[in-house]
Amino acid sequence: MFHWLEKHPFFFAVGVFVVIAFAGLIEIVPNFAQASRPVIGTTPYSTLEIAGRQAYIKNSCNACHSQLIRPFKSETDRYGHYSLSGEYAYDRPFLWGSKRTGPDLHRVGNYRTTEWHENHMKDPQAIVPTSIMPGYPWMFTTNADIDTAYAEQLTAAQFFGVPYNKPVPMKDGSTTVVKLGNSIAEAHAMALEEAKAVVANMKDQDVKDAVARGEIPEIVALIAYLNRLK
């Protein structure tokens, strides 16, 4: 049979394809059938948080940082509760990473603060003297791309049914609504409101001034995102 296949390239190719496609069908499709549902307390990302997430991706923080706490005593001691599938329900793309040159960040919002991130992102060695993390000072001067963040939210809502403007259940039994702007202008205004709350705890005068002018430096968005990782 194989000798025959080797003389009939078309059937050979079909044979190879069937053999390699088989595994995907069995391993991947079942998980899609039970698409990961959000755990209670997981909310869609706000405009500013998405902008921060985009900054995180743009700078490939995931090259050094994971966002996946494995169920080992040593990891839950260090980072907090092990990660649950439903916590990632709104993550497109997922950001688990595959290398921990730096620590896991899945719950960094629980034990680091705005001020800390501000200092650390500008110059990691000032906070952790032997850190090998690069500084990201340009994030303090480049503005976040709120338009694209808004477009991403719209895409998530329109193509994937992410529940913006709808009540989502919280752990304490209450519900929260994450609002999605009706227009670019409104999205900007909402992001700016959020940015003001973040900036209130920051020191950098240029960043504060920028927000006062109505701009949103990338660092503000990034910190909003890091703070939400809990």
Next chain:
Amino acid sequence: MNKLYLWGIIIAIAMLGATYVTVGYQKGGLNGDIVNMLAVAGAVALVIITIFVVIKYVRQMQVDQASGELADESWDNIGEYKNELPMGWALMFLGTMVWGMWYFLAGYPVNAYSQIGEYNEDVAAHDAKFEKEYASITGSRLVEMGESVYLVECVACHGLNADGNNEVDAADLNARVSEKTVKYVVNHGSNNKLLGTEMPMPDRNGLFNAETGALITDKEIDEVAAFVAGGLKDTNSAGAKVFAGVCSSCHGPDGKGMEYVAPDIATWSQPLIVNVLNNGKVGTIGKMPAMDRLNSKQKEAVAAYVISLTQGE
């Protein structure tokens, strides 16, 4: 024995030696942890197996001869023998396939294993071991334990010397309070559950000086701040007078606090630190997050450590 095998053995021994040194003298170590042992064993096995298998084939390059029946075809002058499968390889392939099927069908069928179940068991075992062992540790052992917690959890903000990273980012734990903090607290009040309750301290509009009968003044604030930050030592200073007039009613004449009324501001106290770790704190220096992932023993220990920092002098 062939020279190649000798080399193989030398490399294998070198590998074992290097492993021994690395595991034994490096930070980390096996710690009786089965996962560590398997990883190291895996690394050693990998090198040794690869070396000896390759040597086996290199020997065949050296002493054997190509043989067998050639197939009719040749491609760009490359021929092909119709040799049988190498027996060892074929058996192992078959073996692993059988093992794989056994694994799924009999060994660990689809839902036989749960990693979360395993985690829960590990944690329970860990807790049981250490809770029993350290339930009653006190004194300098508790401080040592606290230091170990401090070095992992707190250095990132408070710094290796606990001096608060140049006082830009976190409190200097080598002194009870800074002047800046006292001024801030007196001006703005405080509501950080330092007593473990919602009990607030009023801001300056609620702070009467019993001596003068008036609200506390800017000058008095400066004086009292210097006094408190100085550890309430200079009892003849102007600040001491202000303290007696304004603060002692709640914090006590010596500043050691009064239960349910106001915390100790003269020295670090165990309950205050534990309350900070439970609730976090937002002050003039910044925001201290609540450290939820520490257990109560760890909080107690790290508090003992912080207290020990100011007791040395």
Next chain:
Amino acid sequence: MENRPLEYDYTVAKMFMLTTIVLGIVGMTIGVFIAFELAFPGLNTILGSGLAEYTNFSRLRPLHTDSVAFGFTVSGIFATWFYVGQRVLKVSMAESKFLMFVGKLQFWLYVIGVAAAVVTLFMGYTTSKEYAEFEWPIDIAIVIVWVLWGVSIFGLIGIRREKSLYISIWYYIATFLGVAMLYLFNNMEVPTMLATSPAGETNIGDWLHSISMYAGTNDALVQWWYGHNAVAFVFTVPIVAMIYYFLPKESGQAIYSYKLSLLSFWGLMFVYLWAGGHHLLFSTVPDWMQTMGSVFSVVLILPSWGSAINMLLTMKGEWQQVAASPLIKFMILASTFYMFSTLEGPIQAIKSVNAIAHFTDWIVGHVHDGTLGWVGFMIIAALYHMAPRVFKRELYSKSLMAAQFWIQTLGIVLYFTSMWIAGITQGMMWRAHDEFGNLAYSFIDTVDVLHPYYALRGTGGLLYLVGFFMFAYNIYKTMTAGRRVEESELQNASPMGA
């Protein structure tokens, strides 16, 4: 006609040889640079803080991985295809104007795609998925390049004189199909400009931006089904295609066993695809899928080793060739490293071992004993074999080649030994609890210990890069200064200068 050798047309092969070398240099230079950045973080701002955005580790890392995988390796795959394909099918590209055109078109589109990828990655456009960082327009370019390559493969097969397909062709076909399937499914993304705001605004934001069709755990599952098999169909399958041609050809030996070739091939095809779960051990994907990944990884040792053993046995009785020819040394060591990394991978895929290995430099070590030792050496060997035949000149220097071999081998050994120690040490430190039951080390403690190993790894990488420059120089000199050789000298072993 049948007596005279065909005049094969190597135009397209030569073009891809060029990109193999150029992109190899680019990718590995970046690799060495980012390796030293981890040892000496000051390098992140080497061009000043103004340009730090483009010189820092995180921006450059995807440039390294993509330029070595999709630049160096994929170019190598194409270059060897346009050489090997003609010869084992016994048909010249010159016989079909159409295929010639398609080949050249593929090359130029590829170059445009590479340029676009480099520019966008520098600018920070990435979807973050490893080895699938490119945004959707580049995906489209890649798909077109791939389809064109498919046309080449099946076009050439369609007009072949050799009835039955040689083993290398099996592997090239599998590469084509495998990558096509994987790439398409993992890059299902929705450009965000397609959304409309309630106020009716359209085309909002950056047109290049897209988000994945899959979310969270599902996204991870598809990504590592892809990621693992990208390793299979970029770093393994096509490289096996190369060794099955170049080793017997260079040594003049016949393949040891058809049966072994056959079982290894179909075994590899079947088993590989199941093993992707080993990238997701202890994650939130269901336990049974993880187990499946581990078990199939162990089974995968045998079909992988099958090809390597077949190659080593092909050299039975030919030690004098191994000893005399640095070109054959490259290939023998390549199959050794292939065995090494395909035993290492399964060991790391065992759950208890992965508990340590995952997230550490041990994985990076595994990656590079595979890529440097197996992929790199095999592509280098292939180009060395091709050079005299496509340029009709003797290889410029054999001693340079021998020196390169030893320098690069030393580089690889330094690379993976340092990463092993780094990875296992770090993994153990992360897990360690002290006598009080508390974590023994803060994260930064575990970073501090790695410094010497990062420096050593950088040095190993630098040696490998130096060797690669020697390779580039040797090929360049062959092109321009090598002694002209006749067809008759080109039967087996490549003619080489001193």
